[in-house]
Amino acid sequence: MIxxxxxxxxxxxxxxxxxxxxxxxxxxxxxxxxxxxDNSLGFPVYTSALDIKEKxxxxxxxxxxxxxxxxxxxxxxxxxxxxIATTGxxxxxxxxxxxxxxxxxxxxxxxxxxxxxxxxxxxxxxTKALYGFDIxxxxxxxxxxxxxxxxxxxxxxxxxxxxxxxxxxFNYGRFGKDAKRNKxxxxxxxxxxxxxxxxxxxxxxxxxxIVEINHIALSKEIFAEGAKKAAKFIVSKENxxxxxxxxxxx
Ligand SMILES: NC(=O)C1=CN([C@@H]2O[C@H](COP(=O)(O)OP(=O)(O)OC[C@H]3O[C@@H](n4cnc5c(N)ncnc54)[C@H](OP(=O)(O)O)[C@@H]3O)[C@@H](O)[C@H]2O)C=CC1
Ligand SMILES: O=C(O)C1=N[C@H](C(=O)O)C[C@H](O)C1
Numbered sequence: 001m002i003x004x005x006x007x008x009x010x011x012x013x014x015x016x017x018x019x020x021x022x023x024x025x026x027x028x029x030x031x032x033x034x035x036x037x038d039n040s041l042g043f044p045v046y047t048s049a050l051d052i053k054e055k056x057x058x059x060x061x062x063x064x065x066x067x068x069x070x071x072x073x074x075x076x077x078x079x080x081x082x083x084i085a086t087t088g089x090x091x092x093x094x095x096x097x098x099x100x101x102x103x104x105x106x107x108x109x110x111x112x113x114x115x116x117x118x119x120x121x122x123x124x125x126x127t128k129a130l131y132g133f134d135i136x137x138x139x140x141x142x143x144x145x146x147x148x149x150x151x152x153x154x155x156x157x158x159x160x161x162x163x164x165x166x167x168x169x170f171n172y173g174r175f176g177k178d179a180k181r182n183k184x185x186x187x188x189x190x191x192x193x194x195x196x197x198x199x200x201x202x203x204x205x206x207x208x209x210i211v212e213i214n215h216i217a218l219s220k221e222i223f224a225e226g227a228k229k230a231a232k233f234i235v236s237k238e239n240x241x242x243x244x245x246x247x248x249x250x
Pocket of ligand 1: 008047112223
């Protein structure tokens with residue numbers, strides 16, 4: 001049995017994971033962390049990871065970037081594996097995650113679904129095949145989402161940038177009277193509304209033809225399933241920085 005702590009346990013994804021973990025015979029939820037305490041869940045909820053007293057094998061994190069320092073500090077002191085799903089980190093914070101992975105095993109992905117990881121591969125192939133086409137990314141999420149653009153949109157944009165030897169810039173939410181598209185830019189656009197779970201479209205527009213690669217999440221369960229899979233994978237791994245490509249071999 002793997003002992004799990006859940007960072008952000010009172011949030012939307014936290015609640016989905018509590019339910020999902022309770023039905024999983026391999027995982028045992030022993031502690032939670034959030035901005036408030038709660039004693040009705042059957043496990044203790046702390047306001048900082050640094051307060052966790054239980055023996056934890058892996059922490060699953062769906063919270064906010066502000067909790068990163070406590071999370072990394074706890075994991076480093078206790079040699080605990082991490083699954084980081086939170087989005088909205090600064091470049092400095094991402095560098096910090098990567099550098100901590102020299103001392104602990106860290107699984108980090110802005111999208112835990114199987115489908116988006118296939119999309120990353122398709123986008124890479126399409127970028128090469130349709131070289132010269134204009135590329136734009138449109139993401140849609142629920143009206144409670146804090147960060148924009150989504151972590152997934154940024155992950156897709158970075159995959160394209162790498163494929164094009166970094167010869168592109170990102171243009172976030174194009175706007176203005178002099179906003180004509182620049183050949184070397186990728187436009188990234190965020191739509192927010194209602195209860196949209198998460199949709200990502202990568203549009204390749206060329207002369208007289210368009211190829212669009214779409215992913216639509218129909219429930220938050222897919223992210224919980226992916227996070228649980230990641231927890232079971234990372235718990236026995238050597239120190240290092242892992243992502244979905246290490247689990248889903250394409
Ligand atoms: N990688 C993936 O597959 C997915 C990633 N996500 C990402 O996961 C994160 C959470 O999403 P979601 O559950 O929808 O968001 P919610 O806002 O519903 O949940 C986040 C929870 O974390 C709490 N929190 C805030 N600050 C801290 C802190 N310092 N320490 C611990 N907990 C804290 C929040 O409390 P309070 O409300 O009081 O601020 C809230 O309860 C987001 O970054 C989202 O983009 C979401 C889905 C899939
Ligand atoms: O906040 C969300 O809900 C989601 N966030 C992730 C992101 O920012 O890409 C993943 C998913 O799309 C849902």
